[in-house]
Amino acid sequence: xxxxxxxxxxxxxxxxxxxxxxxxxxxxxxxxxxxxxxxxxxxxxxxxxxxxxxxxxxxxxxxxxxxxxxxxxxxxxxxxxxxxxxxxxxxxxxxxxxxxxxxxxxxxxxxxxxxxxxxxxxxxxxxxxxxxxxxxxxxxxxxxxxxxxxxxx
Numbered sequence: 001x002x003x004x005x006x007x008x009x010x011x012x013x014x015x016x017x018x019x020x021x022x023x024x025x026x027x028x029x030x031x032x033x034x035x036x037x038x039x040x041x042x043x044x045x046x047x048x049x050x051x052x053x054x055x056x057x058x059x060x061x062x063x064x065x066x067x068x069x070x071x072x073x074x075x076x077x078x079x080x081x082x083x084x085x086x087x088x089x090x091x092x093x094x095x096x097x098x099x100x101x102x103x104x105x106x107x108x109x110x111x112x113x114x115x116x117x118x119x120x121x122x123x124x125x126x127x128x129x130x131x132x133x134x135x136x137x138x139x140x141x142x143x144x145x146x147x148x149x150x151x152x153x
Contacts, residue, residue, distance in 0.1 A: 027064065034059040052146065059141050066137055074126035081121075086113045 034056050038049040050056055090109050094101050 027060070028068075030060045030063050031056060034063065040141045054139075054146050058144060062137060062141060062144075066133060070126055070133070073129060074122040081117050083110075083113050083117055086117065092145065 035050050037050075039046050039048075050059075087106075088108055090113065091101055091106075094105070094109075099105075
């Protein structure tokens with residue numbers, strides 16, 4: 001629940017922001033997500049605050065690293081797609097269906113192919129990769145949990 005609220009705030013604050021401001025908000029949001037966990041339970045709402053700074057830093061580094069890798073991976077497939085060939089394939093389907101290819105239809109087809117290749121495919125890959133890596137990321141965070149006991153205790 002806290003992740004959803006923090007993500008919504010992050011989206012609001014970064015829309016139209018400069019790259020530096022976006023990075024600052026993203027890092028801050030990730031730190032918050034790794035510090036405060038709010039969950040709904042049968043008894044209401046439960047909160048858990050991680051008071052171990054070393055774990056917050058470690059978990060934030062894990063989240064930011066995995067996020068950067070996922071962003072990079074999601075852009076790889078579209079860079080090798082020849083949009084012109086995709087448009088030609090769609091035009092072949094039009095011809096087989098006896099659809100008259102007008103200038104307007106041709107322009108719209110190019111626009112749709114470009115949108116699908118440049119925007120939709122990377123988003124689908126990114127969301128799918130996040131789903132597939134989320135449990136593994138949680139597992140790594142658990143296995144690397146550090147209990148810090150100050151020397152002055």
